[in-house]
Amino acid sequence: MKKRIITLLLAGITALSAAACANTEGTSDGAAPDTAQQTEAETVKIAYLPITHALAVLEEAKELEAEDGLKIELVKYGSWAELTDALNSGNVDGASVLIELAMKAKEQGIGLKAAALGHRDGNVIIVSKDINSIEELKGKTFAIPHRQSSHNILLNLALEKGGLTVDDLNITELAPTEMPSALAGGQIDGYCVAEPFGAKAVSLDVGKVLYTSEELWADSLCCGLVLTDKFIESRPETAKEFTERYKAAGNSLDAEKAKETAKEYLGQDEDVLDVSLKWISYSDLDITKEIYDSLTEKVKKYGLSENPPAYEDFVKNDF
Numbered sequence: 001m002k003k004r005i006i007t008l009l010l011a012g013i014t015a016l017s018a019a020a021c022a023n024t025e026g027t028s029d030g031a032a033p034d035t036a037q038q039t040e041a042e043t044v045k046i047a048y049l050p051i052t053h054a055l056a057v058l059e060e061a062k063e064l065e066a067e068d069g070l071k072i073e074l075v076k077y078g079s080w081a082e083l084t085d086a087l088n089s090g091n092v093d094g095a096s097v098l099i100e101l102a103m104k105a106k107e108q109g110i111g112l113k114a115a116a117l118g119h120r121d122g123n124v125i126i127v128s129k130d131i132n133s134i135e136e137l138k139g140k141t142f143a144i145p146h147r148q149s150s151h152n153i154l155l156n157l158a159l160e161k162g163g164l165t166v167d168d169l170n171i172t173e174l175a176p177t178e179m180p181s182a183l184a185g186g187q188i189d190g191y192c193v194a195e196p197f198g199a200k201a202v203s204l205d206v207g208k209v210l211y212t213s214e215e216l217w218a219d220s221l222c223c224g225l226v227l228t229d230k231f232i233e234s235r236p237e238t239a240k241e242f243t244e245r246y247k248a249a250g251n252s253l254d255a256e257k258a259k260e261t262a263k264e265y266l267g268q269d270e271d272v273l274d275v276s277l278k279w280i281s282y283s284d285l286d287i288t289k290e291i292y293d294s295l296t297e298k299v300k301k302y303g304l305s306e307n308p309p310a311y312e313d314f315v316k317n318d319f
């Protein structure tokens, strides 16, 4: 009996090997392997969350889809934790991600580079309608998407204006999509998160803007276009073309085009987008040393990290 099972297993292995050989042979002659390699080389797999902060890469994907050559495979995630897992484990070539999350991963030894900003400005501090000043947030509950975020820094900056610190209120982490309903339901008293989820509270009339990001931090950074070292090193020409087209797509996103692309990819109401897109811009997405240094200074000051990566190690501007 035992012998028969072994014989059957061997037969199975032989059959599998034959099938594998057949597959190899099928792609090893003529033009087939070249085509397969070319297709792989020209597709860039990018993770994103369905937020307006990712519009530059969504716009780029849309533009490239209509042309021959380079293509983007968009991989949508529902939370920063899931997206970061995919990025850090190399399951994607890059992501539009909170830059502080990528900085933290880099600090922990993950091979990542920030090639561009996701957007400029575009965040707001939202509070419930009965709160009229930052001082009134004392003892209240405030939501941010992640400790490693510009939303956390913006909260710290806003609190400073009222002589408060994060120790004066309860901070909770929620996924972006959950925040407007948590505010409407009274579980939280305010939040700061990627758009259009701030605008959603305004549009639903359950919250109001206490500060815009420009009022707290001039030229604030938030999301970045982050690529894996593996992708940059194994396909440098593709990485270069992808990044150049990304920045061009960002520059092309005027209000009208941004709304059109957002409607297509984000499934948000038009009136929410009308409110949200007034706060953000996608032009000039280069990460300069000056704005990066202003970020690292805040990251250290507000306790996000003691040792953020140096500009030279983390930002790639030399494609």
Ligand code: ZN
Pocket (backbone or CB within 6 Å): 053, 098, 118, 119, 194, 222, 223
């Ligand atoms: Zn952002």
